[in-house]
Amino acid sequence: MDFAFLSETFFKLLAGFPLTVNLAVLSLAGGGVLALLLNMARASGWLGARFADFYVFLFRGSPLLIQIFLIYYGLGNFPAVRESFLWPFLREPYWCALLALILNDAAYTAEILRGGFRAVPRGAVEAAEACGMSRLTRLRRITLPVAIRQALPAYSNEVISMFKSTALASTVTLMEVTGIARAEVSATYRAIEIFLCAAVLYLVSTLLITRALRLLETRLSPWLAGNRA
Amino acid sequence: MSGLGVNGMGEPAIALRGIRKRFGDQEVLRGIDLAAHDGDVIALIGASGSGKSTLLRCIPMLEVPQAGEIFAAGERIALRDGQQKLDRAQQAAVQRMRTRLGFVFQSFNLWPHRTVLQNLIEAPVHVQGRPKAECIAEAEALLEKVGLAEKRDAWPAHLSGGQQQRVAIARALALKPRALLFDEPTSALDPELVGEVLKVIRGLAEEGRTMIIVTHEMGFAREVCNKAVFLHQGRIEEEGPPEQVFLDPRSDRARAFVSSHFNRNR
Ligand SMILES: Nc1ncnc2c1ncn2[C@@H]1O[C@H](COP(=O)(O)OP(=O)(O)O)[C@@H](O)[C@H]1O
Numbered sequence: 001m002d003f004a005f006l007s008e009t010f011f012k013l014l015a016g017f018p019l020t021v022n023l024a025v026l027s028l029a030g031g032g033v034l035a036l037l038l039n040m041a042r043a044s045g046w047l048g049a050r051f052a053d054f055y056v057f058l059f060r061g062s063p064l065l066i067q068i069f070l071i072y073y074g075l076g077n078f079p080a081v082r083e084s085f086l087w088p089f090l091r092e093p094y095w096c097a098l099l100a101l102i103l104n105d106a107a108y109t110a111e112i113l114r115g116g117f118r119a120v121p122r123g124a125v126e127a128a129e130a131c132g133m134s135r136l137t138r139l140r141r142i143t144l145p146v147a148i149r150q151a152l153p154a155y156s157n158e159v160i161s162m163f164k165s166t167a168l169a170s171t172v173t174l175m176e177v178t179g180i181a182r183a184e185v186s187a188t189y190r191a192i193e194i195f196l197c198a199a200v201l202y203l204v205s206t207l208l209i210t211r212a213l214r215l216l217e218t219r220l221s222p223w224l225a226g227n228r229a
Numbered sequence: 230m231s232g233l234g235v236n237g238m239g240e241p242a243i244a245l246r247g248i249r250k251r252f253g254d255q256e257v258l259r260g261i262d263l264a265a266h267d268g269d270v271i272a273l274i275g276a277s278g279s280g281k282s283t284l285l286r287c288i289p290m291l292e293v294p295q296a297g298e299i300f301a302a303g304e305r306i307a308l309r310d311g312q313q314k315l316d317r318a319q320q321a322a323v324q325r326m327r328t329r330l331g332f333v334f335q336s337f338n339l340w341p342h343r344t345v346l347q348n349l350i351e352a353p354v355h356v357q358g359r360p361k362a363e364c365i366a367e368a369e370a371l372l373e374k375v376g377l378a379e380k381r382d383a384w385p386a387h388l389s390g391g392q393q394q395r396v397a398i399a400r401a402l403a404l405k406p407r408a409l410l411f412d413e414p415t416s417a418l419d420p421e422l423v424g425e426v427l428k429v430i431r432g433l434a435e436e437g438r439t440m441i442i443v444t445h446e447m448g449f450a451r452e453v454c455n456k457a458v459f460l461h462q463g464r465i466e467e468e469g470p471p472e473q474v475f476l477d478p479r480s481d482r483a484r485a486f487v488s489s490h491f492n493r494n495r
């Protein structure tokens with residue numbers, strides 16, 4: 001084992017880490033907001049529910065890689081897009097990758113959140129209605145907080161999955177951890193050492209994320225502490 | 230403030246007129262008239278499925294009846310013929326009415342993600358918009374009153390059923406309601422926990438609170454109420470002072486119901 005090379009590689013890859021985190025955090029944030037909107041659309045009536053179904057079908061049913069390619073290589077073919085104010089963004093691989101990640105994450109998160117909403121005890125909502133809470137206050141103070149707590153264990157998987165999915169951004173030239181790894185491999189042909197380094201970086205990150213989310217779970221639902229394995 | 234002297238005079242706390250409610254083809258309430266004046270304690274009794282819960286839930290419009298008029302805590306909602314949904318003005322009136330009524334459910338329905346104290350101040354702060362410090366002080370006094378001062382920071386999931394129901398009663402009281410509505414408050418409890426909840430409700434009756442109580446605890450109902458209402462298949466079959474309804478009912482059905490329940494329970 002060439003430890004000097006390994007540590008050199010490790011630091012090179014680390015340079016891409018901020019971009020990896022950036023993509024993960026922003027796609028989760030954007031996806032989370034979209035997921036909430038999708039659930040509100042679903043609650044709004046038949047049309048909204050069909051739209052949410054179709055959206056989830058579309059983005060969960062096709063590979064993320066294809067979605068990234070379609071946005072990056074595909075959108076530029078439409079003159080309407082090229083002439084719109086969005087073009088300065090959509091011509092950039094960063095924004096295309098981020099958009100694809102957000103749209104994809106929204107589909108999964110919407111389903112997770114839907115499960116959370118379904119698990120909110122009917123009686124808790126009714127008690128809120130009975131004391132005169134408006135729909136918005138109910139959502140903000142009761143339904144959403146309870147739904148989020150119910151959904152958190154499942155959402156933890158989604159966070160980890162999204163974190164790893166940022167690797168696909170390397171396919172459209174982004175130099176995040178995997179992008180740098182691929183570039184290093186073509187320069188040195190030392191694939192095993194370099195990709196192992198990258199894998200370790202992802203492993204350590206997901207370990208930390210898992211821990212942090214577990215902590216958040218007990219923080220938000222202290223009454224479950226001890227009841228859970 | 231308590232007492233029968235007020236009855237029959239002034240504006241009632243709650244008055245229902247011609248309430249009809251259908252679920253699909255099933256007519257559950259077939260024209261109910263009922264009034265509760267300030268200080269009244271009304272026991273609502275009847276066989277399972279006779280429509281007691283539905284009637285009670287129609288007051289704060291947790292169920293929207295097909296017809297009738299509801300006057301409660303100073304708000305009037307009159308349903309027009311064939312009206313499917315409440316209009317904006319009616320919804321606003323319902324919202325205002327609800328903040329002035331306390332509802333206690335059979336299954337407690339505490340908010341699981343809030344501590345006992347937070348459950349109590351949630352609506353006063355976030356619905357009534359009152360200052361938080363004031364609400365906390367009142368909530369602490371209410372917890373004292375229901376005997377749960379030391380559970381202030383406990384989670385609902387860590388309380389017994391009897392304790393949860395007492396918190397739920399305190400939560401209803403925190404709204405400073407004009408009247409309290411109880412839907413079988415002890416039916417979900419283990420027998421040994423029933424007493425502690427009934428004791429709290431009895432205390433409220435002695436304070437002169439206006440209450441409508443759906444219950445199968447006949448002995449308790451007879452003691453605390455000043456008026457009993459017997460519901461049968463969506464109609465009021467018998468109503469009157471407790472001595473009449475519980476001891477000497479005119480209707481045969483009420484007689485059969487009451488005697489079977491007294492034999493069963495006490
Ligand atoms: N949400 C509902 N949908 C359909 N039927 C209902 C609903 N709520 C109550 N019912 C029916 O209405 C009747 C009266 O119910 P309820 O008011 O709960 O009676 P009680 O409280 O006296 O036992 C029952 O036959 C019940 O099945």
Ligand SMILES: [Mg+2]
Nearest residue numbers: 281282283413
């Ligand atoms: Mg009932």
